Amino acid sequence: DIVLTQSPGTLSLSPGERATLSCRASQTVTTSYFSWYQQKPGQAPRLLIYGASSRAAGIPDRFSGSGSGTDFTLTISRLEPEDFAVYYCQQFGSSPMFSFGQGTKLEIK
Amino acid sequence: QVQLQESGPGLVKPSETLSLTCVVSGGSISSHYWSWIRQPAGKGLEWIGRIYSIGSPTYNSSLKSRITMSLDTSKNQFSLKLNSVTAADTAVYYCARLRDRPTPWAFDIWGQGTVVTVSS
Numbered sequence: 348d349i350v351l352t353q354s355p356g357t358l359s360l361s362p363g364e365r366a367t368l369s370c371r372a373s374q375t376v377t378t379s380y381f382s383w384y385q386q387k388p389g390q391a392p393r394l395l396i397y398g399a400s401s402r403a404a405g406i407p408d409r410f411s412g413s414g415s416g417t418d419f420t421l422t423i424s425r426l427e428p429e430d431f432a433v434y435y436c437q438q439f440g441s442s443p444m445f446s447f448g449q450g451t452k453l454e455i456k
Numbered sequence: 457q458v459q460l461q462e463s464g465p466g467l468v469k470p471s472e473t474l475s476l477t478c479v480v481s482g483g484s485i486s487s488h489y490w491s492w493i494r495q496p497a498g499k500g501l502e503w504i505g506r507i508y509s510i511g512s513p514t515y516n517s518s519l520k521s522r523i524t525m526s527l528d529t530s531k532n533q534f535s536l537k538l539n540s541v542t543a544a545d546t547a548v549y550y551c552a553r554l555r556d557r558p559t560p561w562a563f564d565i566w567g568q569g570t571v572v573t574v575s576s
Contacts, residue, residue: 379559391569397559447501
């Protein structure tokens, strides 16, 4: 099974700062099949990044994704108040067919 | 634009069957893969299964023995049945659409989620 491990578990930053979230896979992941999601309390997750680096429709350009192989990164260049949420990485491939990381909570410092 | 709406009982008794339906509006169900994903309160996301209008569904092996997914093109909806439920199946259940090629396998549209509690 491919396990996705996100770090840190919680990230405390201030608006205007830069956020760097990591996701490490236990095995190589196909770059085209790697995604990031944002989830706010009481809401469904929202797709931010697909194919490791492509922004989904309507996602601001302060969000960017990078990485390949086993190491992937989500960067938020300048945090806005609405960016404080939980972020999940996700891969498609080996068993289970789809898996998610455990999440990183981005909180206001 | 495409929207998804889950429906089903909010309370299911232990050992019984959880049944949910996801109605797809604003687009054809035949053009994409569709999935169910669940999230226990305060926890992460767990993929349940994937279905297309052609072929057999694919299930998470951890739940495979208890799941049945089906799709009805005439009603533009798909469904989930999870039998022999326990308290561990209590969660918010989401239906979601999978992106099409050229970069597929990301969940690009989600329903709002429906809370299912397993309790007697």
